[in-house]
Amino acid sequence: MKTFAIGGVHPPENKLAEKQAIEALPLPRTVAIPLSQHLGAPAVPVVAKGDKVQTGQLIAKGEAFISANIHASVSGSVAKIDSIIDASGYRKKAVIINVEGDEWVEGIDRDETLIKDISMDAEEIIKRIHDHGIVGLGGATFPSHVKLKVPKGKTAEYLIINGVECEPCLTSDHRLMLEKGEELMVGISIQMKALGVDKAIIGVENNKPDAISHLKKLSSSWDGISVEALEVKYPQGAEKQLIKAVIGREVPSGKLPIEVGCVVHNVGTAFAVYEAVQKNKPLIERVVTVSGSSLKKPSNWMVRIGTPVQELIDAAGGLPEDTGKVVNGGPMMGKALNDLNAPVAKGTSGILLFTNAETPRPPLQNCMRCAKCLTVCPMGLEPYLLAILADKQRPDDCEEERIMDCMECGSCHYICPSGRPLLDQVRVGKNMTGKMIRERSN
Amino acid sequence: MSDLFNEVTVFSVISLAAIGSVAAVVLFFVAQKFRVIEDPRIDVVEDLLPGANCGGCGLAGCRALAEAIVKKESLEGFSCPPGGSEVMQEIAEALGMEAGEQVPMIAVVRCNGSREFAPPKVRYEGAMTCAFAHSLFAGEGGCPYGCLGCGDCVRACDFEAMYMDEKTGLPVILDDKCVACQACVKECPRDIIEMRKKGKKDRRIFVSCINEEKGGVARKNCKVACIGCGKCVKECKFDAITLENNLAYIDYNKCTLCRKCPPVCPTNAIHELNFPPRKPKADKEKNQAGA
Numbered sequence: 001m002k003t004f005a006i007g008g009v010h011p012p013e014n015k016l017a018e019k020q021a022i023e024a025l026p027l028p029r030t031v032a033i034p035l036s037q038h039l040g041a042p043a044v045p046v047v048a049k050g051d052k053v054q055t056g057q058l059i060a061k062g063e064a065f066i067s068a069n070i071h072a073s074v075s076g077s078v079a080k081i082d083s084i085i086d087a088s089g090y091r092k093k094a095v096i097i098n099v100e101g102d103e104w105v106e107g108i109d110r111d112e113t114l115i116k117d118i119s120m121d122a123e124e125i126i127k128r129i130h131d132h133g134i135v136g137l138g139g140a141t142f143p144s145h146v147k148l149k150v151p152k153g154k155t156a157e158y159l160i161i162n163g164v165e166c167e168p169c170l171t172s173d174h175r176l177m178l179e180k181g182e183e184l185m186v187g188i189s190i191q192m193k194a195l196g197v198d199k200a201i202i203g204v205e206n207n208k209p210d211a212i213s214h215l216k217k218l219s220s221s222w223d224g225i226s227v228e229a230l231e232v233k234y235p236q237g238a239e240k241q242l243i244k245a246v247i248g249r250e251v252p253s254g255k256l257p258i259e260v261g262c263v264v265h266n267v268g269t270a271f272a273v274y275e276a277v278q279k280n281k282p283l284i285e286r287v288v289t290v291s292g293s294s295l296k297k298p299s300n301w302m303v304r305i306g307t308p309v310q311e312l313i314d315a316a317g318g319l320p321e322d323t324g325k326v327v328n329g330g331p332m333m334g335k336a337l338n339d340l341n342a343p344v345a346k347g348t349s350g351i352l353l354f355t356n357a358e359t360p361r362p363p364l365q366n367c368m369r370c371a372k373c374l375t376v377c378p379m380g381l382e383p384y385l386l387a388i389l390a391d392k393q394r395p396d397d398c399e400e401e402r403i404m405d406c407m408e409c410g411s412c413h414y415i416c417p418s419g420r421p422l423l424d425q426v427r428v429g430k431n432m433t434g435k436m437i438r439e440r441s442n
Numbered sequence: 443m444s445d446l447f448n449e450v451t452v453f454s455v456i457s458l459a460a461i462g463s464v465a466a467v468v469l470f471f472v473a474q475k476f477r478v479i480e481d482p483r484i485d486v487v488e489d490l491l492p493g494a495n496c497g498g499c500g501l502a503g504c505r506a507l508a509e510a511i512v513k514k515e516s517l518e519g520f521s522c523p524p525g526g527s528e529v530m531q532e533i534a535e536a537l538g539m540e541a542g543e544q545v546p547m548i549a550v551v552r553c554n555g556s557r558e559f560a561p562p563k564v565r566y567e568g569a570m571t572c573a574f575a576h577s578l579f580a581g582e583g584g585c586p587y588g589c590l591g592c593g594d595c596v597r598a599c600d601f602e603a604m605y606m607d608e609k610t611g612l613p614v615i616l617d618d619k620c621v622a623c624q625a626c627v628k629e630c631p632r633d634i635i636e637m638r639k640k641g642k643k644d645r646r647i648f649v650s651c652i653n654e655e656k657g658g659v660a661r662k663n664c665k666v667a668c669i670g671c672g673k674c675v676k677e678c679k680f681d682a683i684t685l686e687n688n689l690a691y692i693d694y695n696k697c698t699l700c701r702k703c704p705p706v707c708p709t710n711a712i713h714e715l716n717f718p719p720r721k722p723k724a725d726k727e728k729n730q731a732g733a
Binding site for chain 1: 563564567568569571573574577578579580584586655659
């Protein structure tokens with residue numbers, strides 16, 4: 001069985017919601033759609049207070065090169081454009097819409113029938129993806145149209161589709177692969193056409209045997225698409241690790257996957273691409289897992305962007321009394337929310353509720369130089385050393401120790417028997433080093 | 443014959459003496475060639491400086507300041523926060539230069555969002571450094587401008603002039619120990635700490651808030667936030683207070699410490715330090731004016 005070469009951990013999987021089919025969440029009364037829910041520059045609003053909007057209407061334009069359009073996920077009137085506390089914990093600008101009915105923009109095909117024939121050419125596809133605000137739905141929310149444009153002098157050989165879902169607890173991609181398999185295949189072929197590649201590989205960890213067999217059966221009738229079962233190991237869903245696992249190539253430090261002829265997209269993105277290109281539907285909803293050990297109904301929901309997290313929790317049986325922490329994202333890389341009214345954004349893959357007993361960090365002890373963090377780091381870094389260098393404020397040494405290669409997977413933090421906040425300190429170091437590098441290039 | 447003058451001894455002495463004299467000659471010329479001429483005044487100045495190497499002057503320690511002063515042949519633009527005017531005066535006398543008047547400064551914490559006034563809404567248990575907490579969230583109280591209370595400034599202080607108040611969760615600056623080296627100012631990720639004029643008898647008046655949000659939003663998180671109402675601006679007869687981005691700021695160069703503005707602030711965001719307690723009668727009048 002294939003996997004990546006160095007490091008990795010095996011956290012308990014706890015995929016409580018994997019048998020729950022995706023349900024559509026009832027429309028909330030108001031939505032708050034953040035203007036910055038993708039990597040890059042925030043989008044610029046094109047609606048004003050009091051405007052009537054329809055579902056799927058463009059409400060903010062991503063004008064910078066790395067930015068994405070944002071569409072109304074509901075129909076109704078714009079209550080205000082104000083700052084709200086989003087999942088980042090800070091106030092950010094958002095368009096707040098009061099929901100009135102559910103009128104869709106004309107031209108969006110809401111029929112469930114599968115459309116297999118791809119009528120657009122590569123350029124049209126990329127334009128459509130750009131217009132419809134598709135971003136990477138794996139969590140990093142990098143605008144997809146940028147990824148699909150292969151830079152001059154580089155050639156793409158493989159499209160790798162990320163169906164790994166290595167984060168414990170999350171099941172949204174798993175359900176999507178099971179329920180929307182055929183749409184995925186079309187979405188993948190669309191992306192292949194846009195990139196001009198003839199080989200696509202879907203990487204799936206073998207803790208999802210049903211998804212693997214389902215996709216294998218489907219892919220046999222599609223040219224160039226194959227499915228690769230991978231050994232279960234965190235963080236296999238990270239771009240560089242997935243490339244190493246699937247085709248055995250190593251992306252050089254500080255470079256993008258295109259350097260080794262690869263483009264990686266999440267299964268969620270492939271489905272969004274299908275909907276945008278074949279159904280003319282912008283990215284206005286996504287699958288979100290709600291899970292937790294004391295939650296009544298761990299489940300998967302199709303949620304409109306901008307829905308308050310609170311509504312999602314209510315739908316899953318309400319907030320359990322012993323909740324200690326609500327996390328946006330997976331347990332390894334997610335971030336605790338400090339306001340349950342924070343909206344679901346394009347990058348929200350899961351909402352996890354941890355009980356009071358599961359929440360506290362282990363007591364802090366001294367580093368005993370056991371080097372466990374070194375053995376689990378998938379990038380081959382020395383987390384204990386980076387933590388010390390960051391603490392001593394030495395960005396130049398941090399850079400030499402390749403701190404910018406860290407993707408913040410949290411394996412070191414997870415494995416540390418002394419409960420040291422390694423990732424926290426490394427993040428401080430990355431901030432510091434990034435600032436130094438930017439200042440130097442100016 | 444004793445063994446003392448045998449062959450071995452004689453040879454040793456002669457050869458060592460020869461090597462020694464050759465080395466001496468070489469060293470003499472090398473020393474001539476590579477001689478470093480250092481201004482003796484640098485040592486003089488360094489001896490006069492406090493030797494704390496705090497970096498408050500903006501240079502890497504006392505020796506660096508001494509070198510810079512001697513090189514520039516003037517005291518203009520240099521200051522020694524811990525030593526103050528006295529030390530600069532001494533240096534000026536030793537070097538035969540003129541020292542400008544140095545205004546004593548002190549650090550002030552411009553946040554009063556204690557646990558009482560800005561009750562925590564969430565519990566933070568990440569790494570206890572402000573630098574990290576700042577990158578994560580707005581703070582336990584919810585104010586994105588306020589003190590995070592992890593004590594990076596206290597750890598940065600080399601003079602034991604700061605401590606964290608356990609009850610309020612805010613740093614406190616000790617008037618008599620702060621030497622205005624600015625280490626805490628540089629450390630604070632939210633720029634809450636500011637250097638201000640120390641004032642007569644250490645008295646100072648300042649707005650203890652840097653929240654630029656609209657009044658209502660700021661008040662939601664913190665009872666003592668500046669809401670940008672502008673009452674203090676109207677009250678000030680010396681144009682010392684400016685209102686920008688929903689936040690009042692008192693210019694310490696224009697402030698005459700008249701004590702008119704603190705009572706008019708509806709949220710008690712303006713602090714006065716080291717003043718004698720107000721007379722009850724005066725208080726009554728102020729309250730009427732405020733109401």
